[in-house]
Amino acid sequence: MSRAPRRKSTAPEWPKPVPPGDTRDRGGQAQPMLLVENLRKYFAIRGGLLNRKIGDVKAVDGITFAVFKGETLGIVGESGCGKSTLARLLMGLIPAEGGKIVFDGDPVGGPSGLTLRELRRNLQMVFQDSDSSLNPRLPIEESVAYGPRVQGATRDATKKTTQDLLQRVGLRPDLFGGRYPHELSGGQKQRVNIARALALNPRMLILDEAVSALDKSIEAQVLNLLRYLKRHFNLTYIFISHDLNVVQYIADRVMVMYLGEVVEIGPSESIYHQARHPYTRALLDSRLALDPADRVETAPLTGDPPNPIQPPSGCRFRTRCEFAEDMCATTAPALGESLDRASHRAACHMANPASGHKRAGQLPSVARPAAMMYSVEAS
């Protein structure tokens, strides 16, 4: 297996308190941890005689974004918008149709780039379904130890790593280490999954709906844990979720996806206060208030997301958009190219004053004004 010459391949050492200036850091703070350019994934639809290809689902269709060091990028969208496919693409679990992934300055793949194995030592993933993501026949400490073992760590070092990690995620190793997944609750299983992802001492974690299946009180525990681990291990997160409240709580920047495309990306505060894309606006308005006096009387969107096999022409959201005009069906709005940390961009003609849309330059109107606006302060 070819390795990038600069990277010494050693088994992960553990425990290693990460100093403020991470020694694994290569390009400095300004260089994005992860840079994704024009990533595409089409799933062939087969059918008919001889299983011919009869179409494509454009699950991820030309996505470009950056994740900066130490931040949490939240990715939101409804089911079928391609957010989970994106996670699997980034991990190299499924091959991409095209596009480029750059990890801390090193392109992934190619003759001089990072190998998948090296990428995965730095980038790990926590899966959504805590049930199916643990081997039911393995005690959890073996599940956690598996990664370091296949990367060549010694048995003793791995044992120490495992015990330390289980402790850190709040499971006493002596009490829980030998248990099987079916003997744990959902929250405990998700803690094991997090420990397993951390066992290779990665720099970045992709959390794919990592708390969605948990009960609310357990979800809060795991979110606290994630924040604590992020600080302690100097991690960068991609946090994928359909729950906007959770994303608002945990994410520094938010990326909104719809039918395989990015429709809006920007800093959390900006997105939650001044959403520029009507879809983001609708998602925000779909959050339910806790006050029984504040009931939603009209749904912000009608219908379900359209079939991704035949996405609408032009702007993919236009079929559900109340501001759609003729131009939306013909020209697809561009998101813009800027990868700046603070830039807030939306792929909507209304966001572009020069687009010619009647409401160009205006924000999508707020259907339910005061009720859903929360005051959010940056930490």
Added chain:
Amino acid sequence: MSDPVSASAIPDRTTPLVAVRDLSVSFVSRDETVRAVNGVSFDVMPGEALCIIGESGSGKTVTMRSLMRLLPKHRSVIEGGISVAGNDIQALDERRLSQLRGSLMAMIFQEPMTALDPVYTIGEQIAEVVRRHTHATRPAAMARALELLQLVKVPSPERRLKAYPHELSGGMRQRAMIAIALACQPALLLADEPTTALDATVQIQVLILLRKLQKEFGMALIFVTHDLSVAAQIADRVAVMYAGRMVEQGSVREVLLNPRHPYTIGMLSSTLHGRVRGQDIETIPGSPPDLRALPPGCSFAPRCSRAIESCSAAVPAPIVLSPGHDVRCIRTQDQPAPFSPASTLAVS
């Protein structure tokens, strides 16, 4: 579309439609007994929407399924009284029970894909329920099915009538499920997390629809959910369950804005609504008790920050705070209401 069973059986609006008294359900197997529900009592008035809130394993689904007698017969032991419109559900024979299911009470599920039969069209499935309870002719039943699909606001209903479940989106399937449930205008609709599997933008549509239909038909609704904000949207009254017991019951305003049980308070403070980023969320430590070995006394005591010794002595009796709002916590009177809703609901 009047049905002999439901029409005659609905009592007037002052007597409860559903009365559950001291319901206990345990699942017995060779080597363990899981006590899923432990002494639950509640009433539902005609036309009232009750939300049962609880986390997984709290017994909320089991409580609701025992109303329909849908629990496995051999393994479950059910004690206590369940009466729906004057019928003692426990004592009914199978024939009468299946008559009542669908016409007096109907149920919708979390995952409509598994609740719908994949080999029949939506229209056929609705028509079948109509025919089973009304002896309508096939074309009449189909016409009724179309009417029902229009009622639940399925776009282009003529086309959907001939569609199979897998050809519909998640939201559409749930609407079809609601149409089937409403086929015979039941007096009581049981809903088991019907919006949990849906996307937020679709969930809101289904909630609005359910609320509208419930008011229109004057149906009573028992809605099981784990999501407090869903309860805020749809409930008249709320019952909070923990480890098979109802720890707090009251009007939706009372319970969500002035919660008194430490568990309800804990649940509300661990919700993320408007939480400031970078600050810890207050959580309830630990996890729910093992239903095979419940702690003595109040089952929340091991996780409760205000537990005292006598909490573990006996299961707390309900303390009535105001008419219709009762709490099972012996420390309710000891101190002022500790929770200011403003901190979580700093919204409007």
Added chain:
Amino acid sequence: MSLATATPDIIPATAAPRRRGYWRALWHKLRYDYVTLFFLTIIVLIFAAAIFAPLVAPFDPNKTSMVYRLKPIGYRHFFLGTDELGRDMLSRLIYGGRMSLMMGFVPVVIATCVGGFFGVVAGFTGGWVNMLIMRIMDVFYAFPSVLLAVAISGTLGGGVGNGLIALTLVFIPPLCRVAEAATTQIRTRDFVEAARASGASNLSIIFFHILRNIVAPVLVYASSLISVSILLASGLSFLGLGVEPPTADWGLMLSTLRQSIYVQPLICAMPGAAIFIASLSFNLVSDGLRQAMDVRA
């Protein structure tokens, strides 16, 4: 404060589920399954008798006697009577068990290894490899097993060795299918993805994750085939294809004794009863194992 809320998840001791390993849990379930335990005992007894046949059998199973032909049960020192050549039935049944158990076990064990291997390869690789392997298996699977066994051993000729080969070939396709189905199901689970994401090689994933999860279904299915194999082997011997006389074998004994059915019906039924009891025991035990192995239920 942050640490305090973030880390501890201390559960009250009463709430902790009992910690039990996989095999311990299996045993715990089996312990109360009296039916399975009973038939397990019978299997153990049959095995013991077969292994220690020279010690247990009262007579030489092949010693003929013109005088004591077809004597009834309990005649003098012949505890279960004698057959048409005057050989002691009890000794022959014990020695016959040896042969029958071998015919039951050996083909299944070999077929499990071979079929399991192809099944895992097919299931894990998918694509055209899967197509190729599984379609070949389907061709064999299309024949009824009896027909296939008779055809193969008919082509190869009689004898124990050829009988074993025929039976092994018969059992490879079904075991391959079970292994393939189990592998395909496990392969798509997230923990396999997670293992791959931690840099594991395919071989490591197969050995560490796949095998552990398919062992239970494959073993249970294989154990149910043992009884089939015993029956098939008996059938082959009955047709004169498997074991050859004068070797003691239940199927062969059934075949040769059938002429005497009007003289000593009870004696003639004995090898049949032995086959019946052995296969019933294996079937019920494999059923009990299947239930017990579903530990998560």
